[in-house]
Amino acid sequence: MMRPWILSLLFVLCGSFVAAGLAFSGSPGAAAGLLLAFLALAGVNSPLIFPRSVGAAEASRRSAADGRPVIYWRPGCKYCIRLRIRLGRDARRLHWVDIWQDPAGAAAVRAANDGNETVPTVVVAGRARTNPDVEWVREQLSRTR
Template identity: 40%
Template structure:
């Protein structure tokens, strides 16, 4: 797997995050993970793209940020 510049911002206990991780891994997409509870800059980034909220999963593909995207949206952003 080659990292195609996918970063997933998440937090422990997030069911939506767990599902997205399963989908991304099943699709064979490499990605980086940022736990917003451990990374202040990561939490700040999420708030900057989620209307001030810490909504996760938030995914960054290149320079394109998406809040709670589907696998299909991530794959489209890679195209």
């Protein structure tokens, strides 16, 4: 349960220590700016920017019913973050599976990627594509019912 938050927690702790050092050395403005930058990094790398994850079985069931793609991701993955940000509001319409929380999701990603847990892996109608272009994902989403 704690694993998805480790990177964010490290950003907060490191930022706090560095900012405290700057504040004690007489640079409170720089300390505040640096702390805000570290907090922003923590937020971007946290699971909070992603829509709520479901299990792989539930995502597959929902995808079969509505035709929407399933995206397998993990916290801290810069490619997952990039895809999520570039999708914007469309991201909420997709089915997201956190492979660190769902062993079945991790197994599905390994099966699609020759044993590697390479994310983001997008599955549409049973066919997987690893680290796809955002426009391709939008095109697949526009084809849904």
